[in-house]
Amino acid sequence: MKGFLGVDVGSVSTNLVVVDERGDVISLIYRRTQGQPINAVQQGIKELRESLPDDIEIIGVGTTGSARYLSGVMVGADIIKNEITAHAVAASHVVPQVKTVLEIGGQDSKIILLRDGIVIDFAMNTVCAAGTGSFLDHQATRLGIPIEEFGSYALKSSVSCMIAGRCSVFAESDMIHKQQMGYRMEDIIYGLCQALVRNYMNNLAKGKELAAPIVFQGGVAANAGMKKAFEEALQMEVIVPQHHHVMGAIGAALLARGTVRDGRTNFKGFEISSVDYQTRSFHCRGCENNCEIVKIQVEGKTLACWGGRCGKWEIASPDEVDLLVQAST
Amino acid sequence: MRVTTPHMGKLDRIFLDLFARTGIEYIAPPKTSARTLQLGVRYSPEFACLPLKVTIGNFIEALESGADTLLMAGGVGPCRFGYYAEIQKCVLEEAGYKFNMIVLEPPAAGWKLFIDTVKILAPGKSIYQIWQIIKVSFRKARIMDELEKYVLKYRAYEVNRGDTTKAYKKALDIIQPAMTNEEITQAAEEAFLILESVEKDMDRPVLKVGIVGEFFVLLEPFTNFDIEEYLGNMGVSLERSVYLTDWISPSSKNPVMGISDSEIAKAAKPYLNHFVGGEGLPSVGHTIIYAKEGLDGVIQLFPFTCMPDTIAKSILPQVSRDFDIPIISFVIDEQTGRAGIITRLEAFIDLLASRKKHKDRLQALGHGAHRRELARSGAAL
Numbered sequence: 001m002k003g004f005l006g007v008d009v010g011s012v013s014t015n016l017v018v019v020d021e022r023g024d025v026i027s028l029i030y031r032r033t034q035g036q037p038i039n040a041v042q043q044g045i046k047e048l049r050e051s052l053p054d055d056i057e058i059i060g061v062g063t064t065g066s067a068r069y070l071s072g073v074m075v076g077a078d079i080i081k082n083e084i085t086a087h088a089v090a091a092s093h094v095v096p097q098v099k100t101v102l103e104i105g106g107q108d109s110k111i112i113l114l115r116d117g118i119v120i121d122f123a124m125n126t127v128c129a130a131g132t133g134s135f136l137d138h139q140a141t142r143l144g145i146p147i148e149e150f151g152s153y154a155l156k157s158s159v160s161c162m163i164a165g166r167c168s169v170f171a172e173s174d175m176i177h178k179q180q181m182g183y184r185m186e187d188i189i190y191g192l193c194q195a196l197v198r199n200y201m202n203n204l205a206k207g208k209e210l211a212a213p214i215v216f217q218g219g220v221a222a223n224a225g226m227k228k229a230f231e232e233a234l235q236m237e238v239i240v241p242q243h244h245h246v247m248g249a250i251g252a253a254l255l256a257r258g259t260v261r262d263g264r265t266n267f268k269g270f271e272i273s274s275v276d277y278q279t280r281s282f283h284c285r286g287c288e289n290n291c292e293i294v295k296i297q298v299e300g301k302t303l304a305c306w307g308g309r310c311g312k313w314e315i316a317s318p319d320e321v322d323l324l325v326q327a328s329t
Numbered sequence: 330m331r332v333t334t335p336h337m338g339k340l341d342r343i344f345l346d347l348f349a350r351t352g353i354e355y356i357a358p359p360k361t362s363a364r365t366l367q368l369g370v371r372y373s374p375e376f377a378c379l380p381l382k383v384t385i386g387n388f389i390e391a392l393e394s395g396a397d398t399l400l401m402a403g404g405v406g407p408c409r410f411g412y413y414a415e416i417q418k419c420v421l422e423e424a425g426y427k428f429n430m431i432v433l434e435p436p437a438a439g440w441k442l443f444i445d446t447v448k449i450l451a452p453g454k455s456i457y458q459i460w461q462i463i464k465v466s467f468r469k470a471r472i473m474d475e476l477e478k479y480v481l482k483y484r485a486y487e488v489n490r491g492d493t494t495k496a497y498k499k500a501l502d503i504i505q506p507a508m509t510n511e512e513i514t515q516a517a518e519e520a521f522l523i524l525e526s527v528e529k530d531m532d533r534p535v536l537k538v539g540i541v542g543e544f545f546v547l548l549e550p551f552t553n554f555d556i557e558e559y560l561g562n563m564g565v566s567l568e569r570s571v572y573l574t575d576w577i578s579p580s581s582k583n584p585v586m587g588i589s590d591s592e593i594a595k596a597a598k599p600y601l602n603h604f605v606g607g608e609g610l611p612s613v614g615h616t617i618i619y620a621k622e623g624l625d626g627v628i629q630l631f632p633f634t635c636m637p638d639t640i641a642k643s644i645l646p647q648v649s650r651d652f653d654i655p656i657i658s659f660v661i662d663e664q665t666g667r668a669g670i671i672t673r674l675e676a677f678i679d680l681l682a683s684r685k686k687h688k689d690r691l692q693a694l695g696h697g698a699h700r701r702e703l704a705r706s707g708a709a710l
Contacts, residue, residue: 066668081679082672082675082676082679083672084672084673084675084679085675085679118680118683118684119676119679119683121655121680122676122677122680124669124672124676126660126669207646288359288360289360289362309554309555309558310555311490311491311558311559312491315490315491315562
């Protein structure tokens with residue numbers, strides 16, 4: 001059986017997906033990154049191997065997410081793509097006529113507009129992290145409610161409670177204030193969902209033409225309260241795809257499918273889960289910029305470097321990198 | 330008198346040349362770095378725009394390396410840049426630095442003021458002599474700009490990544506020591522030859538993108554995260570709305586960026602019909618001209634709290650719709666992270682590439698196949 005592997009390492013979650021040649025999901029792993037992307041990828045690969053049929057053959061790999069370069073070097077990616085493109089590809093695969101993608105991840109919120117399967121516009125939050133998964137996570141922990149049940153609490157709300165949602169710090173203090181005033185928990189939680197949707201609409205969707213079908217994806221799409229709040233604000237149906245939480249990884253796998261043509265993949269195999277990766281950073285002395293460069297090594301051999309302004313570290317092949325390190329430090 | 334100026338692209342090279350001719354010692358500040366910005370941010374008002382913070386940092390580092398006279402451009406019009414020399418003076422004096430400050434007001438603020446300032450900087454020279462010096466120095470500066478323009482356009486086509494950048498550095502170093510008009514002509518020829526001899530693949534499909542926005546952020550690579558080199562390495566051919574000499578002498582009839590001010594104003598007129606300071610009007614006008622020229626997309630860069638380009642930003646979505654050209658704006662300050670810019674840039678380039686592919690495919694298929702293709706393309710990006 002042949003499959004394409006997609007790896008999405010984000011701030012909060014690390015997702016791995018294997019899709020078949022038609023693009024259907026064979027297997028998926030969703031786990032917390034916990035600030036350790038290397039470890040998360042290795043553990044994810046190990047779990048994935050166990051969940052896959054024995055005769056699986058990976059014929060293409062793509063990586064995305066904020067650790068896309070790191071994970072790309074580790075797994076031997078055929079394509080490394082930004083998360084905006086990956087999410088657009090996945091959404092238009094699952095809902096072919098999709099025109100609007102709402103995506104809320106751990107640290108980022110995005111909106112992507114497509115027409116005829118082509119991305120025509122997008123935006124990603126720049127100013128404030130309100131309206132992202134980490135904030136909801138934090139509130140769930142603070143209130144002592146498991147994040148999985150957060151949405152169902154919101155749905156129980158009968159009277160909405162207005163929460164100030166411009167910035168997560170103020171949203172939190174306003175929530176606390178409302179609690180101290182004696183508001184019911186479910187009303188506060190739904191009020192929070194509405195505030196996050198308002199924040200999202202004001203920061204990202206402002207001035208953009210949101211047309212149906214609308215797909216809502218990312219970890220936060222699991223929250224039924226958020227879905228309801230979006231539908232209320234948009235006055236339109238919002239579709240949450242079955243694998244909404246791993247759409248980035250699905251997109252990366254689909255992009256790999258589109259890239260690997262002659263059947264030659266760079267995939268390094270499932271064995272990478274037991275390799276000892278080490279990362280070190282140093283200052284490049286190649287010019288006055290003194291950029292901080294990160295290198296990833298296995299048994300003293302450098303696999304790749306990145307982080308400079310000029311791009312020479314990214315362009316260099318593993319064989320040249322060691323020479324470059326000697327010349328520039 | 331050891332004069333210094335803030336950095337802005339190749340500005341230090343121009344002053345190096347100019348002061349070599351007038352006989353005044355010139356000290357260029359250390360190249361703008363994270364430390365420069367750190368120093369600048371420490372002493373600047375928080376809501377000042379990035380150019381003020383970076384230039385204050387430049388001045389501090391230049392004073393540390395022995396400069397005693399700060400030369401800063403003044404300005405007229407609604408952009409607060411014109412007031413920066415005064416603010417810098419206050420800020421640096423309050424921080425305890427000792428220096429002289431010379432403000433070079435543009436001729437638009439009065440010829441007498443301009444000439445008096447220039448005379449301080451060229452002691453013992455007559456007006457005629459100064460004029461001759463400025464003329465030849467300016468000619469050299471324009472050649473440097475033309476070299477840069479070439480680099481922005483053709484870096485995308487280079488066969489070996491990095492060759493153009495290396496050649497450009499070499500070309501600038503060839504032109505730098507040329508002093509007489511004949512030497513400059515000779516050096517310019519050599520410099521262009523070096524750039525032209527970089528191996529290129531002109532059949533390679535490249536995207537063509539225009540860069541517009543506030544001049545300091547456009548011209549100073551440190552503040553724009555070397556966006557031009559990054560895009561060039563990604564295979565994007567660039568046009569830019571302003572070059573150093575265009576900014577120094579905006580009334581020039583043959584601007585390096587290629588379009589006269591009146592044409593820009595005319596293009597922008599349906600959307601913005603008066604000067605709003607800074608590059609507000611040019612940002613709109615250039616975007617429209619780039620759209621008409623058939624460029625694939627436009628990138629707007631400007632510092633956070635910059636009023637003129639904020640006005641442009643609010644107009645550009647309408648331009649984008651009317652002319653069917655994707656536009657992305659980046660607002661930059663000291664809090665801006667490089668990773669965020671790169672992710673959005675990559676996505677923007679993907680967007681442009683898939684649009685172009687889609688358009689080309691439709692064209693190749695001809696009109697009849699249009700509908701069928703539209704229905705089918707829903708599945709693939």
